[in-house]
Amino acid sequence: MNAKQEERSNPFGMDEECTNCDLCERRERVVHGYGDVDADFLFVGEMPSAGADRTGVPFTGDEAGERLQAILGRLGLNDSAADADEPEIENAFLTYLTRCHHPERPPDDGEIMTCEPYLNAEIRMINPEILVPVGEGALAEIATEYTTTPASDIDIAEDHATTIRGRGFELVPMIHPGEQTEKQTEAFVEHFAELMGTDYRQTKGRQGR
Numbered sequence: 001m002n003a004k005q006e007e008r009s010n011p012f013g014m015d016e017e018c019t020n021c022d023l024c025e026r027r028e029r030v031v032h033g034y035g036d037v038d039a040d041f042l043f044v045g046e047m048p049s050a051g052a053d054r055t056g057v058p059f060t061g062d063e064a065g066e067r068l069q070a071i072l073g074r075l076g077l078n079d080s081a082a083d084a085d086e087p088e089i090e091n092a093f094l095t096y097l098t099r100c101h102h103p104e105r106p107p108d109d110g111e112i113m114t115c116e117p118y119l120n121a122e123i124r125m126i127n128p129e130i131l132v133p134v135g136e137g138a139l140a141e142i143a144t145e146y147t148t149t150p151a152s153d154i155d156i157a158e159d160h161a162t163t164i165r166g167r168g169f170e171l172v173p174m175i176h177p178g179e180q181t182e183k184q185t186e187a188f189v190e191h192f193a194e195l196m197g198t199d200y201r202q203t204k205g206r207q208g209r
Contacts, residue, residue, distance in 0.1 A: 018099065021114045027102075029056050033095030033122045040201070041077065041092045042128035043068070044119070045176075046106060046137035053101035055085040058094035059134075064178030067185070068134070071177070074189050075196065093126050095119060097141055106137055129200050131169045135176035142171060161187040163195060170200070 018030055031048040034057045043059070051061020059065040069087050072078035079088040098107040098115045107115075123131075131146065133139035136156040143154045146166040156175055161184070164171040172192060175184055 021100075021111045027053055027100035029053065030099045031056055031058055031096065031101070032099055032118065033093055034058050035089035035093035036091055037093065037126055039089075039091050039093040039126055040129040041132060042123065042126055042130070043092060043094050043132040043134055043174075044138050044142055045094075045096045045134040046141075047098045048096055048101040050101060050103065057086055058096055059177075060085050060087065062178075064176065067177040067180070071185065071189060075192055093122065093128065095122055097138055112141060128169065130195070131166065131171050132174055133171060134174045135179075139171075139173045147171065160184060161191040163191075 027048075031052050045058065048058065049062050049064060051065050052058050053061075055061040059068045066082040069078050069080075069084070070082040072087075072089065072092060073080075073082060077090060077092040079090060080086075096115075097112050097119060099118060131142055133142040139154060139156050139159070140151060143149055143164070143166075144151055146169055147164060148167065149164065156173055159173040160175045162173065164173070172188075172195065174180075174188055177185075180188075
């Protein structure tokens with residue numbers, strides 16, 4: 001492990017026994033952020049999947065998680081197998097809007113708001129260059145908070161694998177990996193690899209650590 005690598009979940013010591021909303025009644029565990037705490041790229045999903053609820057690590061434990069980990073591997077951001085429960089992530093950090101899995105529904109606005117301080121703390125401490133909202137729910141929340149683009153003008157299918165100028169960050173939306181076609185996956189890898197080859201470090205420092 002190099003000096004900047006953090007492979008343990010919940011690197012900021014956040015509450016592991018949170019009971020602040022009803023999601024706590026159905027989860028197996030709290031799934032906090034995981035990865036490189038000095039990352040340039042922060043991937044934000046909506047809610048832990050059943051697989052992540054089992055492993056305790058975002059975007060692992062199921063086919064969709066493996067697909068995202070494979071994408072990270074192709075981009076040089078994951079040094080382990082796509083099906084690893086504790087992937088070796090470098091220059092990326094993985095997290096969610098909410099920290100607890102519900103087997104039957106997505107989170108509601110109140111649950112997202114309850115978990116918002118956790119996400120805000122991660123964004124503030126990591127201070128990434130690029131935010132990657134993973135899925136429609138994450139895009140709606142992240143774009144509302146970090147861009148001036150009206151919500152009605154944001155669409156996950158149209159904005160997938162594009163770069164949106166944000167307030168202090170750039171956003172690169174991603175269709176949820178469990179819903180991507182092969183063509184959409186290739187489009188994201190191609191766009192993100194091209195972005196990584198540019199001077200993307202232009203917004204660092206606008207958000208205070």
